[in-house]
Amino acid sequence: MDSDPVQPLYLKDCALIAMATGKRAQNLRELRDHLRVIPSNSIYYHFWGGLLRPRFDDPEYHNDFAIWAAHSIHNKSLAERLAVIDPVAFRSLEDLRLELLDVIEESLDETEFPIWARRDDQFEFIQHQIVVFDTGKSVKKPSELADVLRQLNMGSIFFHFIDARRRNENAVDDFRNWLRQFGTQYQDMCESILAIDPYFSTLSNLKEVLVNSILAHLQGDTKPDA
Amino acid sequence: MLEKYAEIAGHHVVEHLRQLAKPLAGLRLVHINSTKAGGGVAEILHKMIPLMRELGLDVQWEVISGEPRFYECTKGFHNAM
Numbered sequence: 447m448d449s450d451p452v453q454p455l456y457l458k459d460c461a462l463i464a465m466a467t468g469k470r471a472q473n474l475r476e477l478r479d480h481l482r483v484i485p486s487n488s489i490y491y492h493f494w495g496g497l498l499r500p501r502f503d504d505p506e507y508h509n510d511f512a513i514w515a516a517h518s519i520h521n522k523s524l525a526e527r528l529a530v531i532d533p534v535a536f537r538s539l540e541d542l543r544l545e546l547l548d549v550i551e552e553s554l555d556e557t558e559f560p561i562w563a564r565r566d567d568q569f570e571f572i573q574h575q576i577v578v579f580d581t582g583k584s585v586k587k588p589s590e591l592a593d594v595l596r597q598l599n600m601g602s603i604f605f606h607f608i609d610a611r612r613r614n615e616n617a618v619d620d621f622r623n624w625l626r627q628f629g630t631q632y633q634d635m636c637e638s639i640l641a642i643d644p645y646f647s648t649l650s651n652l653k654e655v656l657v658n659s660i661l662a663h664l665q666g667d668t669k670p671d672a
Numbered sequence: 673m674l675e676k677y678a679e680i681a682g683h684h685v686v687e688h689l690r691q692l693a694k695p696l697a698g699l700r701l702v703h704i705n706s707t708k709a710g711g712g713v714a715e716i717l718h719k720m721i722p723l724m725r726e727l728g729l730d731v732q733w734e735v736i737s738g739e740p741r742f743y744e745c746t747k748g749f750h751n752a753m
Binding site: 459461577579580581599601 | 682691
């Protein structure tokens with residue numbers, strides 16, 4: 447009996463709903479103290495949430511901690527050290543928390559008196575709730591993937607390429623996770639998707655890079671038997 | 673009205689609103705404020721009430737009135753918050 451074991455990839459969209467934690471910091475010591483105990487959900491939001499928000503900040507800084515260090519307590523050296531932290535390099539948000547704390551402790555050791563931010567410019571710790579939406583779109587074959595990806599909103603790219611890493615085993619994005627069911631046939635495509643850095647970019651740029659990478663492999667696939 | 677917003681905000685944003693509103697269909701909601709014109713709340717409600725109704729919610733808007741001392745009190749709440 448023939449059966450089709452291939453599972454379609456159902457595409458979703460998402461939004462991060464920001465919620466105040468009520469915790470705020472006016473200087474680096476307060477930031478460190480809150481960071482020690484703040485829910486990891488908040489750390490996730492301050493690293494990744496910026497990708498889904500319209501940004502008018504200096505794109506030099508990719509996370510909210512670095513932006514605050516640069517613009518509110520005017521510690522450029524700390525801002526630069528915070529800005530180069532790539533959350534993808536850490537196995538868990540707890541590991542990321544430890545790295546943040548190390549960088550901040552190092553900065554505290556270098557400064558005798560912590561600089562205070564203005565009262566209306568404190569670091570506000572935000573946590574989030576992800577809300578998932580149906581797009582009504584699905585992909586049944588890898589050859590359809592690039593075309594469908596082109597039609598997706600930024601929330602979909604975030605959900606499947608970034609947020610998926612905390613849902614799937616081994617921190618794999620949904621595209622690679624879905625391609626796995628085809629065995630080794632799309633291994634090269636998976637490797638090229640793996641090589642795309644999801645953090646130091648914008649979602650629209652990520653989408654373009656993803657589409658181009660998938661197309662490059664698909665065009666390669668069709669050559670021998672076209 | 674939602675379609676007009678979709679042209680500016682994007683159809684996917686309005687589709688999000690429809691999906692969020694679906695489980696709330698039939699819910700009765702009353703907005704109460706102290707003025708039907710002027711002020712930020714009235715400005716918002718003039719648009720929000722028809723939008724919420726278009727999404728399938730049973731929404732009413734009631735205006736509460738009072739003496740000047742009543743408004744001093746509500747303004748006091750507002751400023752304290």
